Amino acid sequence: MKVLITGKGGQLAWELEQTKPEMINLISLSAQDLDITDQEVVEQVLRLHKPDIVINAATYTAVDKAEEDIKTAYAVNDLGSEYLALSCKDLNSKLIHVSTDFVFDGTKTTPYQTDEKPNPINVYGASKLAGDIKVNDILGAQATIIRTAWVYSANGNNFVKTMLRLMTEKEHLGIVYDQVGTPTWAKGLAKMIWALIMPEGLNAGNLDVQSSSPQALTPSSSEALLLHWTDAGVCSWYDFAVAIQELAVEKGFLDKAIPVRPIPASAYPTPATRPSFSVIDKASAEQASGVETIHWRKQLSEMMDELKHSQNNK
Known part of the structure; x- marks a missing residue:
């Protein structure tokens, strides 16, 4: 099976490469290799490679x-x-298109279901929703759309690595406490995607997941298969930062802890308004892939172990 990934160099594309099942013929392309904003280039590159499945991990974030x-x-x-x-x-290639929790406005207090009406409150969310609609309208059941949130990895720039840096540079930090969601280790998302693609081959290669009987990429309706995926659990950015520091001290990234205090989003104004609540329900993705979500703190700990290992081997 030939799979083409866009967004090479990004967190998700990197993790997809690391977790690739052995029998997959993988083509991973960067923005320089494949400018998805140029229709002629897209047509030429995809015709050249003729992938069975395209995973669109290229996004303006x-x-x-x-x-x-x-x-x-x-x-x-x-x-x-x-x-x-x-x-x-x-x-006649299938498309797995990665989207965002930011298509929702964050006014709820219970997890967003896949069938709830989106209402983005910033340009990023609106632009992602526009792309989701195009994918669904053009491909229908030939596409799978996966919304995710708060993605981080040992590779690339992200909140975890920013916190580790700031906690060595600053004497104290103020982190927003009234924006609530769930972190996503990109490796967990990558494994779930491979499970969607290869339900019969979950134990091949280095896919270490538990599966039941996934629907995989065969939805029964004419609409795109719409899934939500993050790690399990809920936290604020403040909770996330506190956990990062506790684990960083435990694992030797930091010599000492610094004060981390909760602040309201109003005390840290940003150009884009962000949802105050963006927890998404993962049941659809768990059912479709057969992969169970893992609590975000456990995932964070494993990612930091990976990061420590990579730093020690440099």
Whole structure:
């Protein structure tokens, strides 16, 4: 099976490469290799490789910058998704399209279900939703859309690594406590995606997951298969930061702890408004993939072990 991944160099693409089942013929392309905002390039590259499945992990994720750089955000998140979907339709390839919890407005206090009406409150969320709609309209059941949130990895830039750096540089930190969601270790997301693709081969390669009888990429409706995926549990950014510091001291990243205090989002204004509550229900993805979510703190601990190992081997 030939799988083409966009967004090489990003956190999810990197983890997909690390967890690839042995029998997958993987093509991972960076923005330089495949500019998804250029329809002609997309058509040429996909025709050249003729993938069975495309995983679109390329996205414009600069949430605050998007408020001013609207054209680029929509070019990548909306038009790029459209061009990939059109080429997949032409080649009869399936598309796994990665989206975001930011399609919701955060006004709820219970986890968002996959069938709830989106209502983005910033440009980033709106541009991602526009791309999701294009993918569904063009491909229908030929596509799977996966919404995720608060992604981090041992590779690339993210909240965890930023906190580790700041906790060595600062005497104290103030972290927002009134924005609640769930972190996602990109490796867990990658394993779930591979389980969707290869339900019969979950134990192949280095896929260490538990499975039942997944629906995989065969939804019964004419609509795209819409899934939600994060780690299990709930936390605020403040809770996440506190856990990062506790584990960092325990694992030897930090010599000592510094004061970390909770602050309201109003005390840390940003160009983009963010949802105050963006917990998403993962039951659909667990059922479709046969993979169970793991609590975010356990995932964080394992990722930091990986990070420590990679640093020690440099």
